[in-house]
Amino acid sequence: MNNRLSVMIYLFFYVFEKGILRLGTNAMTVTSPTEINASLGSDSTIVLNCSFEKETGERVTQISWMKKNEMGNEYRKIVVYYQSYAVYNDPDMKKRSNSISFDDSSTSAILNISEVQCKDDGQYQCIVLYINSNGIEIGTKTETSVYIQVMAEIPEFSIQPANTTLEEYSAVNLSCSANVGRPGGMVTIWKRSISSDERIQLGSSSSLVTDNGNCSVYAQLLITYNLSRSDHGFIFGCTSKNRHTKDPAPSKEVGPRTILYGPSNIFFEMRPNQTHYYVKDVIQLTCISDGNPRPTFRWKFNSTDIMEHRKYTFLSGNATVKFTIQYLNESGNYRCYVENYVNEKYMIKNYSITITVKEQNIILKPIATESCFRDACSFIEKCYENENTAVCSKDIWRIISLIFITLSLILGMTTVSLCVLLKIQKRRKDYIKDGFNMGDGEGRNYETLGSRETHTYPSASQAVTVGLEERNYESLGNGMTDTYSSIDERALRDGEGAHYESLGRGETHTYSSIQQTVSI
Structure with a gap:
């Protein structure tokens, strides 16, 4: 019993020591590219570089590049590197690749794959086997993902039915298919407004079909979509892309679509908006409604059609009626009828409001x-x-x-003012006329007057000139008239008229005082 216990203790410490040594001495670092993206073609190359860093006392014995099988999780060897040479396990890879092995001066094992093919896509592993400082062989590995890039192609897209004008709530089938390329390809169906570039996603593909013969991945998507009025004027489309596709991705679109629907969302606007109205108030009723095609409007007051005439005025294509309340019996129900045709189907809705007319206090x-x-x-x-x-x-x-x-x-007052004005104007005309008829203006008759004769009066208020003769009056007494039968000087007598039959040339008659009897 004691011997068996001693053996078990020995084995335990032995395994523990070996494990500690193995874990503690596994210090080698192995690196390779995490991801490589390559294109198809003879000019394309995939470089798989497996590098290592060893500690003192460690020695690399073998490096292998392996590729994961397309089916399952197993890996197969492509090429094995030994110091200074390599051995291929894949004949096809040997034809279109070259290898650089490691040695004492190089710490890398490189596989250069040329003439990249679709089958080169996949998961690769680099495994490094080495002997640690304790003489134990240890293996460590690293993985590299290789992606063969294939451009996505323009998709095929269709809508059934293909009519561009459809009714609201109609169902349409949206179908999209495309070669989406590699890696991670997909198709997406979307819609957008004709006035916007923003795309609203309706669905994306979830199933892919891979064709390794031409390195293609095909995606297909079918959606049944129910149209609404909000889709009016919208464009529908499909996009094909993969992880490496840059915007704008290959797309195809159809549209826009015209969505027909009957009158809806009807409501009134009243101006002024009051609980009741009075005679002579002006009222404007506006009926507002959705609808495509644009609906028409007609009006009724109670059960009587409202027609446009002097009382009623229609505005905005009969959507607004304007009128003035004339009588108290215009209280009642005003109803708006909204109508249109959707694919030859007559659509109608109505909305009403009651107006109360009161007598103004x-x-x-x-x-x-x-x-x-x-x-x-x-x-x-x-x-x-x-x-x-x-x-x-x-x-x-x-x-x-x-x-x-x-x-x-x-x-x-206006009539009196006009009469006074006319009378004043008449007097002015008579005065002017008398001024031109002053032949006997001084109460004196002159039959002939000698040329250049001047009769001078020391005091006179008016001077009259006839031809070349001049008479000066400094003062004329009222009611005094002087009559002369000859050219001799005579005294002036009151009340006598001065009469001159003839006057000799060069004679001057001087009067010291003359009374005025004539108004000029």
Whole structure:
């Protein structure tokens, strides 16, 4: 029993020591590219570089590049590197690749794959076997993902039915298929407004079909979509892309689509918006509704059609009716009918509102007195008693009378002013006419006057010239007339008229005082 216990203790410490040594001495570092992206073609190359860093006392014995099988999780060897040479396990890879093995001066094992093919896509492993400082062989590995890039192609896209004009709630089938390329290809169906570039995704492919013969990945998507009025004017499309596709991705679109629907969302706008109205109020009713094609409008008051004439005015294609309330019996129901045709189907809806017309209250102005005995109302108001209180209200006939009297006074004053003005103008005309007929202006008759004769008066208020003769009057007495039968000087006599039959040339008659009897 004691011997068996001693053996077990020995084995335990032996395994523990070996494990510690193995874990503690596994210090070699192995690296390779995490991801490599390559294109198809003879000019494309895949470089698989497996590098290592060893510690003192470690020695690399073998490096292998392996590739994961397309089916399952197993890896197969492609090439094995020994110091200074390599051995291929894949004949096809040997034809189109070259290898650089490691040695004492190089710490890398490199596999250069040329003429890249679709089958080169996949998961690769680099495994490094080495002996640690304790003489134990240890293996360590690293993985590299190789992606063969294939450009996505423009998809095939269709909508069934293909009609561009459809009814609301119609179902359409949206179908999209494309070679989406590699890696991670997919197709997406979307819609967008004709006025926007923003795409609203409707669905994306979840199943792929791979064709390794031409390195293609095909995706297909079919969606059944129910149209709504919000899709009016929208464009539908499909996009094909993969992980390395740059925007804009290959796309195809159809549209836009016209969505037809009947009248809906009807409501009224009232101006002014009041609980009741009065006679002479102006009302404007507007009926608002959705619909495509654009609906038409007609109106009824109670059960009577409203037609456009002097009372009713229609605006905005009959969507608005405007009228003035004339009578109290215009209270009632005003109804708007909205109509259109959707694929030859008649669509109609209506909306109504009730308007109440009230008699406008007369605004009364209370008076401080308790009766109309002492009338405190103005001239255009009349007074009456209401519950022992005197009130004033406008008297329309007094107002009309006041206006008539005012207009009559204005007309009378205007007539008098015109008569006075005409009389003044007539006097002015007569005065001017008398001025031109002054042959006997001084109460003196002159039959002949000698040329260049001058009669001088020391005092006269007016001078008259006939031909070349001049007479100066300093002062003429009222009612005084001088008559001369010859050219001799004579004294002036009151009341006599001065008469000159002839005057000799060069004679001058001087008068010290003459009374004026003629107005000039």
